[in-house]
Amino acid sequence: MSFLKAKSLDTSTFTVKKYAPEDKALWNNFVMSSKNGTFLFHRDFMDYHSDRFEDHSLIVYKKNKVVGVFPANVIENKVYSHQGLSYGGIILKTSVKFKETALIFKSILKYLYEAEIVEVSIKQTPRIYHRVPSDELDWLLNIVEAKPYRVDLLCVIDNRNPIKIASNRMEGVKKGINQNLKIEETDDFEAFWNQILIPNLSQKHGASPVHSLAEIKLLANSFPKNIKQFNVYKDTVIVGGATIFETDTVAHAQYISANQDKQQLGTLDFLFEYLLRERFAKKLYFDFGASNENQGKNINEGLLYWKECFGGRSIAQSFYKVKTSNYKNLESIFV
Numbered sequence: 001m002s003f004l005k006a007k008s009l010d011t012s013t014f015t016v017k018k019y020a021p022e023d024k025a026l027w028n029n030f031v032m033s034s035k036n037g038t039f040l041f042h043r044d045f046m047d048y049h050s051d052r053f054e055d056h057s058l059i060v061y062k063k064n065k066v067v068g069v070f071p072a073n074v075i076e077n078k079v080y081s082h083q084g085l086s087y088g089g090i091i092l093k094t095s096v097k098f099k100e101t102a103l104i105f106k107s108i109l110k111y112l113y114e115a116e117i118v119e120v121s122i123k124q125t126p127r128i129y130h131r132v133p134s135d136e137l138d139w140l141l142n143i144v145e146a147k148p149y150r151v152d153l154l155c156v157i158d159n160r161n162p163i164k165i166a167s168n169r170m171e172g173v174k175k176g177i178n179q180n181l182k183i184e185e186t187d188d189f190e191a192f193w194n195q196i197l198i199p200n201l202s203q204k205h206g207a208s209p210v211h212s213l214a215e216i217k218l219l220a221n222s223f224p225k226n227i228k229q230f231n232v233y234k235d236t237v238i239v240g241g242a243t244i245f246e247t248d249t250v251a252h253a254q255y256i257s258a259n260q261d262k263q264q265l266g267t268l269d270f271l272f273e274y275l276l277r278e279r280f281a282k283k284l285y286f287d288f289g290a291s292n293e294n295q296g297k298n299i300n301e302g303l304l305y306w307k308e309c310f311g312g313r314s315i316a317q318s319f320y321k322v323k324t325s326n327y328k329n330l331e332s333i334f335v
Contacts, residue, residue, distance in 0.1 A: 006332035011103050016111035019057035019069075027059065030066045035094040036125055036134040038247040040085050041071050044222045048215055049084050057082070058111065060104045067093045068104040072120075079112055081123035087317065088123045089137055101136040102330055109144065109327035122146070122320045126154055128250055128285045143333060144326040150296040150319035155288040155304060155312035159281060163311030169269045176270025182233045183274055189216050189229050192241040197257045209255065216243070230279075232258070232271050240267035242275065251280040252287040272310055288312050 019027060024043045031037040039045055046057075056074035060067055069091045071082040081088030090108070092101060112120055127135060157163070193213040201207045211219065220227040231241040240258025244251050253275075258267040280286055290296075291304040296319075 007334045009102060009106055009330055009333060011107045011110065013063055014067075014103055014107040015061045016107050017059045017061065019055065019059055023059060026066065027057075027069060030069060030093070031091055033094065034069075034091045035096070035132045036089075036130045037069075037091040038125075038129055039223050039226045040087070040245075041069070041091055042223070045219060046071060046082060046085065048218055053082065053084055055082075058108055060107055062100070062103075067096055067100060068108075070108055074117070077117055078119045078121065079117050080121045085123075087125040087129065089125050092134060092136075094132060098136050099334070102140055102333060105137065105140050105144075106327050106330040109322065109324045109330075113324035113327055117324055120322050120324060121149075122322065124318050124320070126287075126315055126317045128154075128156060128287065128315060129247055131248055140330070141320050141322065144322050144329045146320040146322045148318055149321055152290040152292045152296050152317045152319075153299065153304075153314045154290055154317055155307035156315045157276065157286040157288075157311050157313075159284060159286065162276075163313070165273065165276070165311060166309035169273070169306075169309045172266035172269025173273045175264070175266030176232075179234060179265050181239070181265060181267065181270050183271060184231050184233060185279075186229050186231055187220060187224070189213060189220065189243070191238045192229060192231055192243070192255075192257070195238055196241060196259060197255055200257045200259075230271060230275065232267050234261075234265060239265055240271060242268075242271060244275070244280075246280075246283070249284045250287050251275070251283045251285070253289055256288075268306075276310060286312075290317070 028042050031041045053073035054075070056072045056079050058070040058072060060069065071085060071088050071091070072079050073082050073084070090104060092104070096104070109120070122141070124137070190213060193209065193216065197209055201209060226246050228244045228246060229241065230244065231238050233239065240262060242253050243255040245254045246252070256268065262268055276286055288307040291300045291307065292298065293300055
């Protein structure tokens with residue numbers, strides 16, 4: 001019986017550098033032309049809350065060309081997929097193939113290990129956000145014995161194969177029509193934030209929006225093609241709305257909220273029927289986001305049911321922890 005001899009994975013032509021402010025243009029240009037990056041990884045988005053996180057983002061070069069970046073922050077001796085972002089992982093050059101991805105990942109883990117970082121937490125970017133297939137890291141995480149510590153369920157509509165909107169949601173749409181509700185796409189976030197979103201989150205959950213009004217205005221000004229606000233009005237009074245984060249492949253509902261009359265008015269049913277069937281009908285995917293609570297351990301049943309009635313179905317987003325010393329597991333993966 002003969003066995004193929006394993007080949008060493010040589011990273012000598014790869015170098016890793018910690019991101020610095022002077023790399024901003026280089027970083028941004030790479031992200032926007034990558035195969036799995038979105039505007040969330042643009043430094044103008046990442047840096048709006050730079051006071052809350054100690055940035056530890058990395059740039060990977062092959063010879064003198066950037067082939068990958070890792071948006072990250074550090075706490076003591078642990079590095080995290082940037083905790084201020086909804087998703088993360090390694091952002092890759094479109095031309096990068098699997099072997100180069102393995103070399104990039106090994107280089108990152110080795111660099112962090114040598115910098116006395118003991119563990120890295122990776123928050124995967126759901127594949128619906130990829131411009132081209134980019135699941136290489138899923139296999140590599142298994143090889144380095146990554147430990148899954150959380151899974152969230154995103155409720156997603158595939159517009160290439162949409163499921164019919166349920167009759168109970170269409171009843172809400174009819175209410176909205178009968179109530180003469182109007183939808184307005186606007187660049188003014190103040191009415192929704194101050195009159196709907198902030199009061200709702202405060203009263204129901206004792207919480208505040210992830211983004212303050214000043215922050216969402218700043219971000220929308222920086223990314224007008226990606227961040228959009230839709231408000232619903234009864235006469236001249238705002239009764240609900242949604243904030244959409246749009247990427248090349250996905251329209252994502254970042255915030256959804258309505259006042260206490262939403263059941264009687266059909267506010268959100270009326271709004272989302274329009275968003276799904278008209279405004280974003282040509283987008284590959286519509287992502288309602290996760291319905292998880294308690295660090296992913298529970299699901300808000302009513303919220304998920306509402307999303308599913310629009311035809312949404314579940315896609316998993318996985319979170320992993322990796323010991324940086326396990327970069328050695330990647331030494332001999334090829335035969």
